[in-house]
Amino acid sequence: MRSHTYLQDIIFYTTQCLTQSAGLLLQLPQSVTAQANVLLARFWLIEPMLSYEFSDTSAATLYLTAKLSSHPVSVRDICNAYTYLWSDSSPLFRRQPSPQQQPPEPTAYTPTDSQKTSFHNRLLSLEARILYTLGFDTHVALPHPLAITYLQALEFFNHSKSEIGSLTIKYLNTALLSPQMLYLTHQPNALAVAAVYNAARDLGAKMPDTSWWEVFDCDREELGFLVVGMRSLEGWVGKMREDGKGVWEEGMVRRKDVEGEMTRRGLLRGNGDKAVDEEEEMARLMDERMATMEAQS
Amino acid sequence: MASKGKSRWAETEEDAELAARQKREKEEKKRMKAEKARRQQEALEAQKAKEATAATQEDGDDGRPVKRRRLSPEASATNGTGEAASNTAPKLLRFNGGGFGKCRSVENYDKLNDIEEGAYGWVARAKELATGKIVALKRLKIDPKDRSGLPVTGLREIQILRDCDHRNVVKLKEVVVGEDTRKIENIFLALEFVEHDLKSILEDMPEPFLASEVKTLLLQLASGVSYLHDHWILHRDLKTSNLLLNNRGQLKIADFGMARYVGDPPPPKLTQLVVTLWYRAPELLLGASRYGAAIDMWSIGCIFGELLTREPLLQGKNEVDELGLIFDLCGVPNEDSWPGFRRLPNARSLRLPSGKDARTAGSAIRVRFPLLTTAGVSLLNGLLALDPEKRPTAKEMLAHEYFRQDPKPKQEAMFPTFPSKAGQERRRRRETPNAPMRGGAAEIGAVDFSGIFTGREREEKGGGFALRMV
Numbered sequence: 001m002r003s004h005t006y007l008q009d010i011i012f013y014t015t016q017c018l019t020q021s022a023g024l025l026l027q028l029p030q031s032v033t034a035q036a037n038v039l040l041a042r043f044w045l046i047e048p049m050l051s052y053e054f055s056d057t058s059a060a061t062l063y064l065t066a067k068l069s070s071h072p073v074s075v076r077d078i079c080n081a082y083t084y085l086w087s088d089s090s091p092l093f094r095r096q097p098s099p100q101q102q103p104p105e106p107t108a109y110t111p112t113d114s115q116k117t118s119f120h121n122r123l124l125s126l127e128a129r130i131l132y133t134l135g136f137d138t139h140v141a142l143p144h145p146l147a148i149t150y151l152q153a154l155e156f157f158n159h160s161k162s163e164i165g166s167l168t169i170k171y172l173n174t175a176l177l178s179p180q181m182l183y184l185t186h187q188p189n190a191l192a193v194a195a196v197y198n199a200a201r202d203l204g205a206k207m208p209d210t211s212w213w214e215v216f217d218c219d220r221e222e223l224g225f226l227v228v229g230m231r232s233l234e235g236w237v238g239k240m241r242e243d244g245k246g247v248w249e250e251g252m253v254r255r256k257d258v259e260g261e262m263t264r265r266g267l268l269r270g271n272g273d274k275a276v277d278e279e280e281e282m283a284r285l286m287d288e289r290m291a292t293m294e295a296q297s
Numbered sequence: 298m299a300s301k302g303k304s305r306w307a308e309t310e311e312d313a314e315l316a317a318r319q320k321r322e323k324e325e326k327k328r329m330k331a332e333k334a335r336r337q338q339e340a341l342e343a344q345k346a347k348e349a350t351a352a353t354q355e356d357g358d359d360g361r362p363v364k365r366r367r368l369s370p371e372a373s374a375t376n377g378t379g380e381a382a383s384n385t386a387p388k389l390l391r392f393n394g395g396g397f398g399k400c401r402s403v404e405n406y407d408k409l410n411d412i413e414e415g416a417y418g419w420v421a422r423a424k425e426l427a428t429g430k431i432v433a434l435k436r437l438k439i440d441p442k443d444r445s446g447l448p449v450t451g452l453r454e455i456q457i458l459r460d461c462d463h464r465n466v467v468k469l470k471e472v473v474v475g476e477d478t479r480k481i482e483n484i485f486l487a488l489e490f491v492e493h494d495l496k497s498i499l500e501d502m503p504e505p506f507l508a509s510e511v512k513t514l515l516l517q518l519a520s521g522v523s524y525l526h527d528h529w530i531l532h533r534d535l536k537t538s539n540l541l542l543n544n545r546g547q548l549k550i551a552d553f554g555m556a557r558y559v560g561d562p563p564p565p566k567l568t569q570l571v572v573t574l575w576y577r578a579p580e581l582l583l584g585a586s587r588y589g590a591a592i593d594m595w596s597i598g599c600i601f602g603e604l605l606t607r608e609p610l611l612q613g614k615n616e617v618d619e620l621g622l623i624f625d626l627c628g629v630p631n632e633d634s635w636p637g638f639r640r641l642p643n644a645r646s647l648r649l650p651s652g653k654d655a656r657t658a659g660s661a662i663r664v665r666f667p668l669l670t671t672a673g674v675s676l677l678n679g680l681l682a683l684d685p686e687k688r689p690t691a692k693e694m695l696a697h698e699y700f701r702q703d704p705k706p707k708q709e710a711m712f713p714t715f716p717s718k719a720g721q722e723r724r725r726r727r728e729t730p731n732a733p734m735r736g737g738a739a740e741i742g743a744v745d746f747s748g749i750f751t752g753r754e755r756e757e758k759g760g761g762f763a764l765r766m767v
């Protein structure tokens with residue numbers, strides 16, 4: 001049976017991927033992008049996902065974290081990056097273009113002046129909204145530096161630490177995208193331990209015989225939970241891709257897709273942004289929607 | 298008593314009644330406001346408790362907490378004040394993300410009086426309605442025309458204050474916003490209220506601080522700065538008006554509007570537009586974009602001097618003048634005293650005295666502070682070393698001989714008390730140079746300092762100073 005948070009999870013995952021892609025396009029250090037991922041997750045704990053366009057929320061969190069870092073980005077650059085990723089030319093969540101296909105015209109992903117202005121306004125109001133919602137708590141402690149420190153402290157007899165290190169970081173970065181929101185439920189030290197553990201196990205590195213994780217203040221139970229959580233994302237994504245083809249081949253999920261569906265089912269009234277019924281009901285209906293999509297595919 | 302004829306100053310009965318009614322109304326209004334705040338507080342706590350229990354109950358059978366975000370916006374539109382409280386327990390927000398929550402409204406506070414109001418900021422004394430606790434509310438300067446959004450300085454100030462916990466750093470209690478939460482236009486920091494700032498005290502005191510008092514203040518300052526530097530925070534605007542003192546003799550570092558985190562190694566390019574001119578280190582004046590904790594130590598040196606004399610130490614009229622005053626007090630730099638200073642952007646075109654004249658042009662600190670002990674002079678000389686590498690760190694400063702010698706630092710509790718201006722009346726505006734402003738970095742250009750010692754008494758006469766240094 002499928003979880004009723006199905007659609008929310010997809011929105012979460014795809015939007016976090018969008019943030020990562022924008023971070024790459026804007027050449028931001030991963031530490032900045034990762035913080036944006038965490039802020040976005042925090043924001044959505046409090047603010048309903050449908051309040052704002054998903055890509056706007058992603059852009060605003062990235063803009064904000066970059067602003068507070070030593071790598072600020074201009075509104076213009078952020079606007080260009082998101083317009084591109086949001087456009088039909090974006091490779092994000094689309095089938096690989098066939099070789100015969102014409103490459104897209106640059107106008108297809110270059111924002112017009114009015115788009116720029118409107119983006120700019122949304123970005124600034126959302127920035128303030130995010131800060132207000134988070135009580136101006138923008139501090140994010142990432143597990144990445146801890147993981148490196150732990151690796152240095154540990155002895156893996158038969159493996160190079162750099163190999164384990166890069167896989168560890170990969171686990172940590174992947175976990176940022178997980179709708180399980182592991183970064184909100186667990187402390188950086190526990191995330192670091194679990195990522196090291198997973199990486200070492202994947203590579204067949206021999207770990208110390210002792211309960212070494214306890215040295216880093218992580219107990220067996222928490223480690224077990226995180227090890228499974230971090231590993232499950234790949235399977236989940238794979239299953240999603242098989243299940244909901246439409247979602248993965250038509251670009252980023254947009255708010256209007258979700259809203260349109262909800263309106264059609266009489267969940268949204270008139271102006272299209274006021275929920276009239278319980279969340280529970282909505283979630284159920286959205287699951288149905290996904291089921292239909294699945295049946296069609 | 299004989300009934301007095303009514304003078305035009307005497308209150309009529311109507312006046313009295315009107316006054317009484319106004320007072321009643323005011324009290325009633327206050328009571329209502331307090332009641333409202335109390336109820337909001339209760340609702341908030343109830344919500345928290347509910348979420349907490351829900352979070353534990355909602356653990357799925359595999360032991361995983363059920364995490365669910367809300368997908369749709371609330372049915373009721375946001376309603377201004379105390380939104381966080383009044384939108385009571387969002388039904389599906391069962392997952393407690395570890396204490397993130399919306400800001401409360403400034404309406405939870407009652408303004409008592411302005412502390413500081415001017416072109417640069419607004420700080421007021423206020424009372425939290427629900428608890429009666431006194432705070433200082435500082436409004437973030439927001440320029441609605443600034444198209445880059447909320448000011449990074451204000452955001453850093455909040456972030457840094459949130460992360461700090463030290464007795465010599467002012468505490469941030471919470472951030473609150475203006476009543477209309479659909480547009481976040483007014484942002485206030487609710488800070489622990491501290492009765493005085495050092496600047497006002499120094500301006501008003503008839504006698505300077507005693508040597509024992511100066512030591513206590515400096516120790517607390519160094520202890521706070523050491524905490525900041527240990528946590529990779531540069532304050533970048535230390536000066537007496539940003540140092541607060543409470544009635545128990547405790548010093549608190551305030552105003553983190555210029556502060557920022559710096560890593561190790563420090564970021565390659567930092568702005569030079571920091572630190573109020575009179576407290577600005579020579580490397581900043583010479584245009585260094587790589588600088589570190591030593592700039593704060595320089596400011597501490599300037600504050601040290603100011604505590605001794607009640608007068609700011611180096612009151613330059615502009616960057617060039619400031620640099621001149623510095624060289625005059627601390628000596629002229631050369632490749633021995635400050636290796637590599639010539640490579641700083643603004644140093645290339647400086648004309649400085651050299652040769653024999655430069656040798657006599659050492660530090661004048663000893664002369665300027667005749668009453669300061671040898672240990673005191675050595676500390677001040679160290680803090681005001683031209684070469685940032687030669688200044689002591691805050692930790693080293695704490696261990697300095699000066700603090701161990703008699704007179705010993707005075708116990709904080711034995712500190713004299715001062716009338717608190719912040720507690721009662723509006724401040725005067727003062728005319729110190731303002732905090733660094735936005736805009737282009739000062740271009741110093743070609744400047745000739747080669748004659749700066751011609752006025753010095755102790756200098757040998759007849760020295761031609763117009764030698765160019767290569």
Ligand SMILES: Nc1ncnc2c1ncn2[C@@H]1O[C@H](COP(=O)(O)OP(=O)(O)OP(=O)(O)O)[C@@H](O)[C@H]1O
Nearest residue numbers: 413417418420433488489490491494538552554732
């Ligand atoms: N917590 C506080 N308690 C009492 N008074 C305070 C407090 N914080 C600030 N003040 C008073 O308000 C004055 C200005 O505060 P602050 O230095 O933080 O802001 P600012 O000077 O406006 O900022 P900036 O220096 O960035 O322009 C201080 O000099 C002090 O007199």
Ligand SMILES: [Mg+2]
Nearest residue numbers: 538539552732
């Ligand atoms: Mg100030």
